[in-house]
Amino acid sequence: MSRPLRTCIFGGGAVGSLVAARLQSAGKAPTMIARGRRLAQLERQGITFADPALPPIPVTALDAQTAAMEGGWDVVFLALKAQAIAASLEEIRPLIGPTTRIVPLVNGVPWWYFQPETARAVRSVDTAGALVDAFDPAHIIGAVVYVGCALDSVSGDLTSNGRERLVLGSIADAHAKTEALLAALFEGCAIAIQPTREIRxxxxxxxxxxxxxxxxxxxxxxxxxxxxxxxxxxxxxxxxxxxxxxxxxxxxxxxxxxxxxxxxxxxxxxxxxxxxxxxxxxxxxxxxxxxxxxxxxxxxxxxxxxxxxxxxxxxxxxxxxxxxxxx
Ligand SMILES: NC(=O)C1=CN([C@@H]2O[C@H](COP(=O)(O)OP(=O)(O)OC[C@H]3O[C@@H](n4cnc5c(N)ncnc54)[C@H](OP(=O)(O)O)[C@@H]3O)[C@@H](O)[C@H]2O)C=CC1
Ligand SMILES: CC(C)(CO)C(=O)C(=O)O
Missing domain, CATH: 1.10.1040.10 (N-(1-d-carboxylethyl)-l-norvaline Dehydrogenase; domain 2)
Structure with missing residues (x-):
């Protein structure tokens, strides 16, 4: 793909802000999807850091409905607490087009664990099997998040312990295609990317x-x-x-x-x-x-x-x- 990737990050908390900050600094211009006080903070001040030596990073921030109307997303990161993914499904679904890659940046056993071989759901994260039904496993990039970051909910200031690594890999096949996409997306990005063909x-x-x-x-x-x-x-x-x-x-x-x-x-x-x-x-x-x-x-x-x-x-x-x- 020669045009720049259109990337959005659903969730403006600690992990979403960290990944957005690193992508933005590498010139990848991600869009953050946030709500309430956090959306207002991001619009007003961008991503700010507790360390006063670090300048704020301006980002584009939208609510989920506006981002869905814009459409055309190549990559959608889900930077939510695990239980918020099912709860936010009706806002996430309209962002996903026929070729959109979905990257859940979430701890725990993922809902997609048994896909694509079976549609067996992990009920503790996907009670009604709605997530298994909602997303095409061919387009899911599994992720394991090794960061240590926190967001001050009042000031909106982000802190990171500086150890930032994402292990990423397709959950189905098409590994080479996924690796090429990840290389393009994270080129020049301060967060370390470790591609894997054995995400489980x-x-x-x-x-x-x-x-x-x-x-x-x-x-x-x-x-x-x-x-x-x-x-x-x-x-x-x-x-x-x-x-x-x-x-x-x-x-x-x-x-x-x-x-x-x-x-x-x-x-x-x-x-x-x-x-x-x-x-x-x-x-x-x-x-x-x-x-x-x-x-x-x-x-x-x-x-x-x-x-x-x-x-x-x-x-x-x-x-x-x-x-x-x-x-
Ligand atoms: N923080 C860390 O260092 C690490 C975190 N992880 C994992 O990463 C995942 C994300 O964690 P983290 O970023 O810390 O969590 P946070 O609670 O900081 O961020 C989650 C964000 O999602 C937002 N959100 C939830 N639902 C919606 C919605 N429908 N629309 C818009 N925004 C929404 C929340 O907003 P609101 O406040 O309005 O609810 C909040 O800003 C978790 O699974 C966590 O375990 C993994 C490794 C380390
Ligand atoms: C402690 C750690 C890094 C690994 O268990 C973590 O992911 C967390 O804080 O949730």
Whole structure:
């Protein structure tokens, strides 16, 4: 394709703003789709950073309806919490044309996991199977997001820990075509892109890391570093990683990272509170469906025991429901 790609990023939160900032700085002129206060912020001030040394980055920001009327999108990134994808389906669907590529930048087991081979839905993220029905798997680019970023909802200021990597790969075939598209889109972009032809192996590595660290970060109020270095917490974290690796293997997939590599990544993360701990602290709904319940759902179907994961997920679920009820 010789003309510039028309790219939109649905979701103006931390990840959406980070990817938009990096694409915009590389001259790719993405359009952000946002709503409410965030849309007004982006229109007024562009993407701003907590670090005063970083100048604001102006971006085009639209509401979903206007973006749908513009149409002609080559690539649509979904930078939403997992549960918001199904909830926003009626706004996302009109953005998708016959050749539009869809890139969900989301943690957890993805709705497309069993596609294109079967239309089996992962009910914890796609209760009614609406996502499996809505998107053509031939046009989905699976993504695993390795970033650490946060958005201050009042100021709109973005922070990133500087470690920014996206693992991306077609979920069907046509790998060469997808890789050419990714190379064109991210050329000159500060975010590192790692193309893969084995996206499910990559998904399981990140699912295991999230599963072992996110719910426990709420239960123990601990940083990721603490969860992997404290002997008390490691006695919980390591079995959860092992349970998740066993689940991936039961589904016929070897995670791309070994247990030791996952532990090393966790330790290196140091004083970082997971996105779930951050959501809990601000009284937001947790991504338990995508990160924990999906794995437990598949484990029940495959007959894999996940006793430690179940216990931690149940305590986390209790704490979250209690906070949401109080709010
Ligand atoms: N932050 C991080 O460092 C990392 C995040 N991830 C994953 O990336 C995904 C995105 O996370 P993150 O960016 O942090 O989440 P955020 O909550 O920061 O951003 C989500 C954004 O989506 C917006 N949104 C939801 N529904 C709509 C809608 N219908 N129309 C317009 N905007 C909408 C929200 O707006 P509103 O506020 O109005 O609801 C919010 O701005 C998650 O799955 C997360 O787990 C993965 C790795 C690291
Ligand atoms: C902690 C980490 C980096 C991996 O589990 C993450 O993805 C999150 O904060 O949600």
């Amino acid at each position: 192996r990559e998904v399981w590595s990140k699912v295991a890391l999230n599963l072992a660290s996110n719910p426990l970060s709420v239960v123990a109020n601990a940083t990721v570093g603490e969860q992997f270095t404290s002997p008390h917490l490691a006695r919980i974290t390591i079995p959860m990683l092992e349970e998740c690796i066993a689940l991936a293997r039961a589904l016929g997939v070897e995670p791309s990272l070994t247990l030791e590599e996952m532990v090393a990544i966790g330790r290196r993360m140091g004083a970082y509170y997971t996105s779930m701990a951050q959501d809990y602290a601000r009284g937001a709904e947790l991504e338990m469906g995508a990160i924990a319940h999906s794995a437990l759902e598949l484990a029940a179907e495959e007959g894999v025991a996940m006793d430690t994961t179940r216990t931690v997920a149940d305590i986390c679920g209790f704490l979250s429901e209690r906070e949401l009820a109080r709010a």
